[in-house]
Amino acid sequence: MTDTLNNIVIVGQGAMGLLWYHHLSQQRLNNHRQKVTLLASNQALLDKAALNSAKYQLTPYRQEQTKSYSLKYSQKADINSANIIILCLKSFHIASAVERIAKDISPHCLIILAHNGMGTFAGVRKLLPNKQVILAMLTTHGCFRTAPLAITHTGLGQSDIGLLAGELSNEQQNRLTNRLNLALPHVSFHQDIKTKQWLKLAINCVINPITALNDIDNGEVNNKKFTKQIKLLLVEIIEVSKKEHIDLELSELQAVVHKVANATARNCSSMRSDTRAGKATEVDYINGYIHSLGQQNNIATPENSRLWQQVLNLNHSLNRE
Template sequence: MVQNKLMINKLNNIIVVGQGAMGLLWYHHLSQQNISQSDIQNADKNKKVSLLASNQDSLSNNELETATYQFTAYQQTQTKAYPLSYSQMVDIELAEVIILCLKSFNIATAIKEITNSISPHCIIILAHNGMGTFEHVLSLLPYQQVILAMLTTHGCLRNAPLAITHTGLGQTDIGLLSGELSLSQQTQLTSQLNAALPQVSFHQDIVLKQWLKLAINCVINPITAINNIENGEVNKPKFTEQINALLTEITNVSKTENIDLVLNDLQVIVRKVAQATAKNSSSMRSDVLAGRSTEVDYINGYIHRLGERNNVATPENTRLWQQVLNLKNSSRS
């Protein structure tokens, strides 16, 4: 068995994939943490945090070397510019951790593009909405590659390309999907991520956490996108019957996957999340309004596919999945 040799020393060779809001948020906090440690420890210059962006192949050498991004910290009005270090091939080969902060439908493509350069000892962290990408990613990587899931509730808004505002403090959950990490490795990885952007917790039951987030997304995302409303309006009585139908289907499907979700608990969680993010625009609604592809295939569409596979009826999830897909070509005021 290939043993994971990482984390004898601190993890400094980190790549964040994706120049969206969440990718830049993690890149910012990890790179700033790395800089402060380098100043104190005089660390090896080959150890760094870099960003792998989808458009960097089109940039000139000068643009790559002088790149910056704009960051506005939580509850701050002043925007600051920071240097941006784009990942090169050597960075991918040396990477000890790769965090993929991408839309669900871009995860597999991104892995394919770098899979031949990834070390078998590298930790792959999948940070995206929805479920259904893991099986595909697993087929693209060596059998014993360490793959983790990352779920976060931090709020972040992309104001323009390479310009973000940290809009809400949250928490991040990580956990193992495949491969092996010792307890000390889990602790060290969690500690380093937590030092960069708290609060980060390691969970042995990350799949259950994924299902809980999936259930929330299956309700709030499509209802806000289809009705063009803010999150808080989901709690209006007119949506109660629809929400109960969605969550009932999700609990029924989850049981076929050996996941024990409780309908009453989900109802309470969805209501609390909608209330806590009342003035927010869901990612799916934002994507629809901007004419972008949504992740509905990996949210309600995932429930639809599991229902078909396991002979569980999911009419409401299926209907919303199809409705959101149809919104892509609709004009919105």
């Protein structure tokens, strides 16, 4: 890892990718030059004029005025010199995105995986050198895309980061955390990011499929008619998590799910948004991940398995209409 963290590549032109790109690129660093670029899936289709004149739009949190900003797309040289690469993608695009750029990534670059669900790390690690630093980032910021290259920041949140592979000294951890925290606070580094991942996974296993299958806002998950189903989902998750040496408590998970559903009561979950738009969901990496681990460990997960299949079937039926 280099002393400076000023060359950053954001992969993904979705809501979260553009949000991080905006805040990192707008940040002013004393006595340091920085370069923040965005690697988009469709930029190969753009001609030179379109690449050089690209702009994106942002409506800041609790503001009505939308502003336009210049967008710098990543080139091969930017990936070669990147100190940090943040992958803000759907879970099912993570491995293929890393595979496309793996040969251009410096062994000293920090790779940050920012996505919903779990199950991508093993595939990513195989594509990179053994000593490559790979981190997970979980965020609770609310943001949605209103049009291509146009986003609205709908809720202030926090981000948690932690090591999945490689080594960072305490000084390096602090430097990385401060770099991100100055751009889009509040960012915290965790020595045990895996427990944080499981906590978020449990929340997603409840709120995402229930809202998608019932076409409801997040807050309606707290309706008493879902209480029994939520308990069944969480009990299965706790049993599977024990095999991963994760200790979760049912009462704590129930309280957290209730709190998140209440705090995001008027929000439309990402899975519900995807099914409404006829897009693929991340359910394979959410309830499907619990199903897969259950099978591997001979643990029955009937409720998670059922919702996993129902969401897949919902997608198929909507795509046929």
